[in-house]
Amino acid sequence: MTTPLRLGIAGLGTVGVGVLKLLTTHAERLKERSGRDIVISAVSARSKNKDRGVSLDEYTWEDDPVSLASRSDVDVIVELIGGEDGPAKALVEAALENGKHVVTANKALLAMSGQPLAERAEAAGLSLRFEAAVAGGIPCIKVLTEGLAGNEIDRVIGVMNGTCNYILTRMEAEGLPYEEVFAEADKLGYLEADPTLDVGGIDAGHKLALLSSIAFGTQVDFDGIAIEGIERIEIADIRHAADMGFKIKLLGVAKLTGRGLEQRMSPCLVPKGSPLGQLQGATNMVIFEGDASGQIVLRGAGAGEGPTASAVLSDIVDIARGYRVPTFGQPADTLRAARPAIAAAPAPFYLRMTLLDKPGALAKIATVLGDCGISIDRMRQMAHADRLAPVLIVTHKTTRTALDEAVSAMEATGVLQGTPVALRIEVI
Amino acid sequence: MTTPLRLGIAGLGTVGVGVLKLLTTHAERLKERSGRDIVISAVSARSKNKDRGVSLDEYTWEDDPVSLASRSDVDVIVELIGGEDGPAKALVEAALENGKHVVTANKALLAMSGQPLAERAEAAGLSLRFEAAVAGGIPCIKVLTEGLAGNEIDRVIGVMNGTCNYILTRMEAEGLPYEEVFAEADKLGYLEADPTLDVGGIDAGHKLALLSSIAFGTQVDFDGIAIEGIERIEIADIRHAADMGFKIKLLGVAKLTGRGLEQRMSPCLVPKGSPLGQLQGATNMVIFEGDASGQIVLRGAGAGEGPTASAVLSDIVDIARGYRVPTFGQPADTLRAARPAIAAAPAPFYLRMTLLDKPGALAKIATVLGDCGISIDRMRQMAHADRLAPVLIVTHKTTRTALDEAVSAMEATGVLQGTPVALRIEVI
Numbered sequence: 001m002t003t004p005l006r007l008g009i010a011g012l013g014t015v016g017v018g019v020l021k022l023l024t025t026h027a028e029r030l031k032e033r034s035g036r037d038i039v040i041s042a043v044s045a046r047s048k049n050k051d052r053g054v055s056l057d058e059y060t061w062e063d064d065p066v067s068l069a070s071r072s073d074v075d076v077i078v079e080l081i082g083g084e085d086g087p088a089k090a091l092v093e094a095a096l097e098n099g100k101h102v103v104t105a106n107k108a109l110l111a112m113s114g115q116p117l118a119e120r121a122e123a124a125g126l127s128l129r130f131e132a133a134v135a136g137g138i139p140c141i142k143v144l145t146e147g148l149a150g151n152e153i154d155r156v157i158g159v160m161n162g163t164c165n166y167i168l169t170r171m172e173a174e175g176l177p178y179e180e181v182f183a184e185a186d187k188l189g190y191l192e193a194d195p196t197l198d199v200g201g202i203d204a205g206h207k208l209a210l211l212s213s214i215a216f217g218t219q220v221d222f223d224g225i226a227i228e229g230i231e232r233i234e235i236a237d238i239r240h241a242a243d244m245g246f247k248i249k250l251l252g253v254a255k256l257t258g259r260g261l262e263q264r265m266s267p268c269l270v271p272k273g274s275p276l277g278q279l280q281g282a283t284n285m286v287i288f289e290g291d292a293s294g295q296i297v298l299r300g301a302g303a304g305e306g307p308t309a310s311a312v313l314s315d316i317v318d319i320a321r322g323y324r325v326p327t328f329g330q331p332a333d334t335l336r337a338a339r340p341a342i343a344a345a346p347a348p349f350y351l352r353m354t355l356l357d358k359p360g361a362l363a364k365i366a367t368v369l370g371d372c373g374i375s376i377d378r379m380r381q382m383a384h385a386d387r388l389a390p391v392l393i394v395t396h397k398t399t400r401t402a403l404d405e406a407v408s409a410m411e412a413t414g415v416l417q418g419t420p421v422a423l424r425i426e427v428i
Numbered sequence: 429m430t431t432p433l434r435l436g437i438a439g440l441g442t443v444g445v446g447v448l449k450l451l452t453t454h455a456e457r458l459k460e461r462s463g464r465d466i467v468i469s470a471v472s473a474r475s476k477n478k479d480r481g482v483s484l485d486e487y488t489w490e491d492d493p494v495s496l497a498s499r500s501d502v503d504v505i506v507e508l509i510g511g512e513d514g515p516a517k518a519l520v521e522a523a524l525e526n527g528k529h530v531v532t533a534n535k536a537l538l539a540m541s542g543q544p545l546a547e548r549a550e551a552a553g554l555s556l557r558f559e560a561a562v563a564g565g566i567p568c569i570k571v572l573t574e575g576l577a578g579n580e581i582d583r584v585i586g587v588m589n590g591t592c593n594y595i596l597t598r599m600e601a602e603g604l605p606y607e608e609v610f611a612e613a614d615k616l617g618y619l620e621a622d623p624t625l626d627v628g629g630i631d632a633g634h635k636l637a638l639l640s641s642i643a644f645g646t647q648v649d650f651d652g653i654a655i656e657g658i659e660r661i662e663i664a665d666i667r668h669a670a671d672m673g674f675k676i677k678l679l680g681v682a683k684l685t686g687r688g689l690e691q692r693m694s695p696c697l698v699p700k701g702s703p704l705g706q707l708q709g710a711t712n713m714v715i716f717e718g719d720a721s722g723q724i725v726l727r728g729a730g731a732g733e734g735p736t737a738s739a740v741l742s743d744i745v746d747i748a749r750g751y752r753v754p755t756f757g758q759p760a761d762t763l764r765a766a767r768p769a770i771a772a773a774p775a776p777f778y779l780r781m782t783l784l785d786k787p788g789a790l791a792k793i794a795t796v797l798g799d800c801g802i803s804i805d806r807m808r809q810m811a812h813a814d815r816l817a818p819v820l821i822v823t824h825k826t827t828r829t830a831l832d833e834a835v836s837a838m839e840a841t842g843v844l845q846g847t848p849v850a851l852r853i854e855v856i
Contacts, residue, residue, distance in 0.1 A: 022578050022720055032645065032758040033577050131575070137721035139575025146574075147559070147567025149461050150450050150741025217460065275703070275727070292450055292734035292741070293565035299703070299725040306720035313578025313720070323751050330460040 004037035005320040008068035008100070009059075010091055011080030012045035015105055015132065017052050018309030019078065024054075030313070034320035041073040069094035076101040076319055078312060084108035096120045096128070103315040105132035105308060108197075110327075111206035114213065114220040115335065118327035128327045129315035134207040135160050137307025138300040139314055140286040144214050145329040151290030153215035156254040157428060161204035162282030162302035163190045164230050164250040168267075169280050172238045172247070178231070190282075200229035201250060205265040208252035212263055214329040215288070216256040217336060221263070224340030226400075228266035232421050237352055240392055241269050241423075246350075247277040251426060253343070260341030269350055269425040275299070276428060287428070346397040347427075348377060353410065353420035357387040361415035365391070368413060372406040374398045388417055394425070432465035433748040436496035436528070437487075438519055439508030440473035443533055443560065445480050446737030447506065452482075458741070462748035469501040497522035504529040504747055506740060512536035524548045524556070531743040533560035533736060536625075538755075539634035542641065542648040543763065546755035556755045557743035562635040563588050565735025566728040567742055568714040572642050573757040579718030581643035584682040585856060589632035590710030590730035591618045592658050592678040596695075597708050600666045600675070606659070618710075628657035629678060633693045636680035640691055642757045643716070644684040645764060649691070652768030654828075656694035660849050665780055668820055669697050669851075674778075675705040679854060681771070688769030697778055697853040703727070704856060715856070774825040775855075776805060781838065781848035785815040789843035793819070796841060800834040802826045816845055828852070 007023075009016055023030070023038060030038050042060035044067070062068050065087050069077055077095035079102060081088040088106055095102050102121065104110070110117070110130055121128035131141045135158065144153070159165055167181045174181075182199065185191055190198075197203045209222040230250050241248050246269035255262045270276045275297055279285050284302030289295050301307040318325075328335060355361045362381060369376060375396045382390040395403070407420050435451075437444055451458070451466060458466050470488035472495070490496050493515050497505055505523035507530060509516040516534055523530050530549065532538070538545070538558055549556035559569045563586065572581070587593055591613055598609045610627065613619055618626075625631045637650040658678050669676050674697035683690045698704045703725055707713050712730030717723050729735040746753075756763060783789045790809060797804060803824045810818040823831070835848050 018720070026578065026580065029580065029645070030578065032762050035759070137718070138724060139571050142570060142575045143567050146746060147570045147742050148738060149745040150454065150458065150738050152454065152457065217457070273706075275706075278701075278703075290565070290734075290738055292446070293738035294729045294732075294735055296566060297725075297727040299727075301722045304722075306718075307722055310576065310578050310718055310721035314575050317577040318574060321751075321753060323749075325749060331463070334460050 002036040004039045006039055006041045006073055006075045007078055007316065008042045008071060008074035009040060009078040009080065010044045010065035010068055011082065012043060012052055013080065014305045015308045015312065016045065016080045017054055018305035019080070019312050020054050022309050022313050030317065034317045036320055038316060038320055042068055042071055044068055065091045066094050069098050069100055074100060076103060076316065078316070079104040079106055082106055082108070084112045089113065092117060096124055096126055099124060099126065101127040101319050103129050103312055103319070105130070105312060107133040107203065107206035107210060111209045111220055111222040114210065114327065115332060118332035122326055122332050127319050127324055129318065130210070131315045132308050132311035134210055135284040135286050136300065136302040136304065137310045138284060138286055138298045139311065140211070140298055141214070142314065143296065143298060144211060144288055145325060148288055148290045148293055148296065149329070151292045153288060153290055154255070155289040156208070156211045156215050157287040158208060158211065158252045159249050159276060159279055159285045160207045160252060160302060161198055161250055162284060163198040164204065165279055166190060166282045167199070168230060168233065168238065168248055168250070171235055172242065175235060177235050178233060196229070199231050201227045201265045204250060204252055208254055208263055208265055212254040212261060213335065215254065216261060217330055218256070218261055218338035219335045221261065221338040221340060224261060224338055225263040225265055226342065230267050233267055236390065237421060237423070240352070241350065244394070245272050246270060246425065247272050248423065249276055249279065251276070257341065257344065259344060260339035262341050262343045264343055267423055269423055271427060274428060343400050346399050348397050348425040349395045349403050350423040350425055351393040351395065351420050353391050354417040355381070355389040355391050356415050356417055357389055358415055362391065364413045364415050365410055368409045369395070369406055372402050372409065374402055374406055430464040432467045434467055434469045434501055434503045435506055435744065436470045436499060436502035437468060437506040437508065438472045438493035438496055439510065440471060440480055441508065442733045443736045443740065444473065444508040445482055446733035447508070447740050448482050450737050450741050458745065462745045464748055466744060466748055470496055470499055472496055493519045494522050497526050497528055502528055504531060504744065506744070507532040507534055510534055510536070512540045517541065520545060524552055524554055527552060527554065529555040529747050531557050531740055531747070533558070533740060535561040535631065535634035535638060539637045539648055539650040542638065542755065543760060546760035550754055550760050555747050555752055557746065558638065559743045560736050560739035562638055563712040563714050564728065564730040564732065565738045566712060566714055566726045567739065568639070568726055569642070570742065571724065571726060572639060572716055573753060576716055576718045576721055576724065577757070579720045581716060581718055582683070583717040584639045584643050585715040586636065586639065586680045587677050587704060587707055587713045588635045588680060588730060589626055589678055590712060591626040592632065593707055594618060594710045595627070596658060596661065596666065596676055599663055600670065603663060605663050606661060624657070627659050629655045629693045632678060632680055636682055636691055636693055640682040640689060641763065643682065644689060645758055646684070646689055646766035647763045649689065649766040649768060652689060652766055653691040653693055654770065658695050661695055664818065665849060665851070668780070669778065672822070673700050674698060674853065675700050676851065677704055677707065679704070685769065685772070687772060688767035690769050690771045692771055695851055697851055699855060702856060771828055774827050776825050776853040777823045777831050778851040778853055779821040779823065779848050781819050782845040783809070783817040783819050784843050784845055785817055786843055790819065792841045792843050793838055796837045797823070797834055800830050800837065802830055802834055
């Protein structure tokens with residue numbers, strides 16, 4: 001009989017409680033599957049007495065989560081506190097220091113400190129796993145690291161922030177403005193404490209950085225991602241996109257080319273009927289394109305108690321079964337430093353801007369585009385009551401560099417109010 | 429430095445050649461990922477001199493595949509011969525006998541002999557892995573066995589025979605009759621040597637049986653599947669379905685209830701806009717519904733050199749990394765014997781039949797349905813030139829048992845020509 005695997009769990013919010021429940025209700029099945037008992041030795045959270053709907057009586061309580069790491073009755077630290085530093089980081093470091101495996105749902109921590117933490121774990125022969133950090137219940141880390149290990153990965157694509165997708169699909173379905181749906185999402189508790197993490201594309205960017213590292217064998221490089229949030233998307237954009245057969249999604253794309261590692265996280269137009277276009281609400285989608293496997297599409301709940309707990313359990317069962325896979329799929333000291341590159345592949349772009357109603361204004365904009373070598377597929381000036389004319393332009397294929405130049409030049413003409421909204425049209 | 433993992437590969441058809449190519453072209457990446465060299469010691473196939481577009485010069489050749497199993501320079505047998513017995517089975521048995529791990533793409537062998545083979549492998553402390561046997565490049569075995577190990581699985585759903593889906597989507601797109609598209613598929617080499625394996629639903633049934641075992645902790649029970657093929661689907665059925673907003677797919681569904689293990693593989697109507705309804709050509713889709721994870725949808729190429737080789741490599745890399753997971757996700761001797769049960773959940777059904785043009789014929793059919801407690805949602809008798817009238821009926825929700833009774837009773841009335849086509853309408 002093998003010995004039980006003993007956990008110390010830090011953080012008893014939604015996910016932590018979900019993990020406790022699964023470990024309790026599924027104890028027998030988990031034992032059958034992993035070949036040993038999985039037990040909880042000790043737990044820690046901010047408040048001991050909060051009613052969580054589960055009993056903590058059987059577990060030792062630690063006020064300080066970091067103390068879990070020095071307990072001799074703990075083999076694995078399950079870090080569900082969150083945050084890129086503070087107690088979460090201190091706990092993970094202490095755990096690796098003290099010979100404990102780590103399972104975490106903390107994308108921010110790994111996106112910022114994944115490289116040194118992975119090196120430390122591997123030097124000590126320990127597992128540092130993070131299935132729950134990316135795309136909730138979808139086992140996309142496992143699929144990429146193990147299921148597609150025989151491939152060179154050509155591209156990673158993902159809609160990985162459920163809150164943004166909820167906001168965008170609800171704006172469309174109800175015809176509500178961004179601000180109103182944002183307030184609604186806030187009230188429902190869908191937003192992070194700092195909401196720019198969600199709507200600013202940062203949370204999804206953390207996830208993309210982790211996938212890139214595994215896919216391309218590069219060191220996690222969050223700072224190398226060209227990030228744009230959904231804050232400037234208006235209901236008008238969603239409607240224009242729909243008229244042309246598209247939906248707007250906060251889309252992450254990563255690709256390694258001879259020029260370097262391209263990583264971008266930004267709102268894009270995708271065909272309405274495509275799998276990405278059909279994603280509703282908080283559902284996530286992750287797509288891996290392997291040179292042998294072809295396109296593998298994964299869809300599932302991106303957050304929530306059950307799905308995230310399911311991902312945490314997957315890592316715990318792997319450790320119980322004795323798997324030891326390097327954090328990013330190959331030894332951390334073999335990961336190459338990523339050289340960030342701007343996406344070079346040309347694409348059509350959607351542009352929306354507000355023109356001051358001056359003679360020759362539209363001509364000036366058209367001239368700027370021509371000067372930057374960008375040709376126009378269609379252009380439409382809306383009817384307007386005041387002196388501000390909304391203008392919509394769809395370009396033929398062009399590069400992001402040319403487009404950014406054009407946008408700067410347009411602003412310099414003095415005929416625009418504000419900055420144009422520029423969205424890539426992605427045909428996947 | 430760890431020692432290399434040494435393979436003996438049997439079967440050098442499309443998949444075998446794909447595996448050779450990946451091992452050669454991706455040798456460096458594979459080494460980074462698995463921490464050791466993966467090398468081929470020996471190969472075997474029917475003909476040594478056939479031009480396969482790859483050189484075999486570096487590998488020892490064995491005329492008899494079973495001889496690979498006794499070579500001291502082989503750690504893992506990669507069985508890509510196929511077939512539920514014969515040399516494939518002899519090789520796998522010999523491999524386990526001689527202490528070699530086995531990686532196979534052979535769904536028929538595992539669907540028929542998975543239980544004793546898994547027991548043997550586990551008794552000897554060996555891996556017997558089969559990612560490539562189900563849904564080509566989609567790592568669905570890994571997702572189910574490991575990624576969802578923390579869940580009770582409520583239901584498994586899949587479109588897992590690319591050939592059938594190719595035939596059905598092509599019939600619809602081109603308006604061609606079944607026979608013609610079947611002949612076309614045959615010419616393209618899409619069909620198994622015995623085509624009833626494909627169009628009869630047997631190949632897809634083998635795959636479902638394997639997924640059921642892992643999902644529910646039951647012994648593989650291929651004979652317990654209610655199997656129906658696509659041979660009787662006519663272009664008229666596809667058109668009627670389309671008129672009502674549905675597509676016809678060869679759909680596998682498995683579920684464990686208090687009554688037993690429900691497994692069915694049969695053509696069904698699914699909503700046009702659903703992920704299943706949108707599957708085109710040879711693409712496969714596998715859906716797992718976990719009690720914690722919720723619905724996880726996986727989509728990818730179901731066959732072909734690259735995708736299947738990618739799946740084989742996933743198993744090989746796992747073995748190289750030292751993973752040892754029981755074949756069906758828990759020790760084979762803990763798998764429970766499955767008690768087959770007929771699907772009890774009621775559903776609407778689509779019925780097409782040919783009525784002899786006799787007075788009162790339609791009334792007789794309607795009466796039979798009423799007598800069996802089945803109420804009619806809609807009914808349509810087509811215009812007809814001869815004395816045979818095609819009739820289309822969509823029922824309200826009813827059970828398969830009631831429906832089968834009704835179909836028998838209808839046939840007994842003597843007003844039908846042939847047997848009605850009855851397809852379940854599945855809203856997933």
